[in-house]
Structure formats: structure tokens, C-alpha cells
Amino acid sequence: MIARMTGAAIRGLLVALMIVTPALMLPGVVSDSSQIVVLVALLASLLTFVEYNSNFPSIVEFRDAAPFNRLRFIALFLTVLFLTLILRGKTEPTALSGALTSIGTIVGNAIDFPYSPVRLVVLMLPDNAPLETVASVRTFAGLSYVISLLAMTAFLVLVRVMNWPTRNGAFNVWVNLPLFDPTAGGDVLDRLQRDSRINIALGFLLPFVIPAVVKLAADLLDPISLEHPQTLIWTLSAWAFLPASMIMRGIAMGKIADMIEEKRRRAYADAQGDMQPAYS
Secondary structure (H helix, E strand, C coil): CHHHHHHHHHHHHHHHHHHHHHHHHCCCCCHHHHHHHHHHHHHHHHHHHHHHHCCCCCCCCCCCCCCHHHHHHHHHHHHHHHHHHHHHHCCCCCHHHHHHHHHHHHHHHHCCCCCCHHHHHHHCCCCCCCHHHHHHHHHHHHHHHHHHHHHHHHHHHHHHCCCCCHHHCCCCHHHHCCCCCCCCCCCHHHHHHHHHHHHHHHHHHHHHHHHHHHHHHCCCCCCCCCCCHHHHHHHHHHHHHHHHHHHHHHHHHHHHHHHHHHHHHHHHHHHHHHHHHHHC
8 A cells, every 4th residue: 555655656646746847947937827837737647646646547547557658758858858848948058958959950851851740830820920939839849749759669669579568467457447337338359449540540630630720720729839938838848748658648548459369269169179079
């Protein structure tokens, strides 16, 4: 119990630290904005603590199937941290901020071609956006996209090479998929495979759909303003993280479906083997 509570507390503190990182590191953050950030951080920390300290799952998937959630958290934390360091480097330049800016600029320019996700993000900006903001958005998009691709590649290696999630023991579907109801109707295997395909498809489409929707809605609503540093950081982080997270979830659901299918195949083979002596 103490170990579970300690782990939940550490996870809650890490979530709070990630949320307050831009407000702590960026210069010139107003007090009202800081108070809102602290409130959100405390709420997210409390929810994380309650979820991981509970014996019964509620909303967090793959809670006992490490390192799925750890990998997603690390990817999001690194994205927020690196983007914050780049913005901080504009007023207080360092070697690390310069290196991150160079990497983001190179990648952003490389994948900024017509109809690419980066180009769509840049086109999401209003027509009168400053050139500095356009360059920052392109750099941030390139760097965040790289981090998301690395996270997806690492998880794919875990699944295909290191045999996740069974390498850590038996996989409990109820604990790790609290939002999935096996009794909702239909074959569990078919539903898992369908959910896997839907998540992967949405993950690939979201980087293209989100900027397009925002651009189309700009005629009815105020265009999104990415000139505020924290808005820029969280918008680009979410733009890269959400699709990657959905693709990773789709890969995980597909792996679980493969495990269930393999177990059924072995059970069928064993049943066939037991029936052979009866007919001999």
C-alpha cells in the first residue's frame, strides 16, 4: 500500500511539474496566468494520484502495462520542455537552446512541403501573422513531430521485439482497459481489431485535420493566436502528441487482439488434440 501510494504521489508530482514548466521557465509570465497554471497543475496532479492510488481503474488505460503510459508521458514532457527551452533561448540563449532550435528548423523546413502537416500548421496562422511567429511555429512543429515519431518507433520496438505487454507477466484486460466493456456485445476480438484500426487511422489523419478545421473555423471564430508563448507551446505539443498517442493506442489494441487470437488458436488446437484418441 505504501509503495502504491508513493508511486502515485511521484506520478502526480511529475504531471504537475510538466504543466508548470513553461510558466516557471519562460520570462515575463503574468501573475494571473501563473495562478491558472498552478490551479490546473494541482487538479491534474490530484486526479493522477487518485487514479494510480486506487485498487480499481477508472479512466487511465494500460495502468499496469508499463512502459506504455511512461513512454507517452516522457514524449509529452520532452516536447513541452524542449519547446520551452527554445522560447527561453530567444532572450537567454544557451548551447542547448541553440541546438534544439537548429534541429527543429532543419526538420521543419525539410517536411514543410505542400499538403504536409507542417505546412498545414503554418497555413493555420492568420495572414497578418509576424514572420517570427511563422518561423517559430515551423520550428516547433518540426521538433515536436520528431519527438512523436521517436516515441512511436520506441513503442513499436517494445511491441514487436520485446514482446510487450506479456514480458512483464500476465495481461489483465479489465485493469488495463477500464473503458472497454467485453460484455457490450459482439466478439471481443473483432471489437479490439476494429478499435485498433480506427485509432491508427485517426492518428494518421489528425495532423492534417486539426489545422484544416481550425482554418475553416477562423471565418466564424477569432483566429487562433500563437503569439503567446504558452499558447504556442501547448498547441504544438497537443498537435503532435495526440495523433502519436492514438497511433500507439491502436498498436497496443492490435497487439492485445493478436494475443487473444493466439490464445484461442492454441485452445482450439489443444481441444482437437484431446479429441483424437476418442476416434482412434
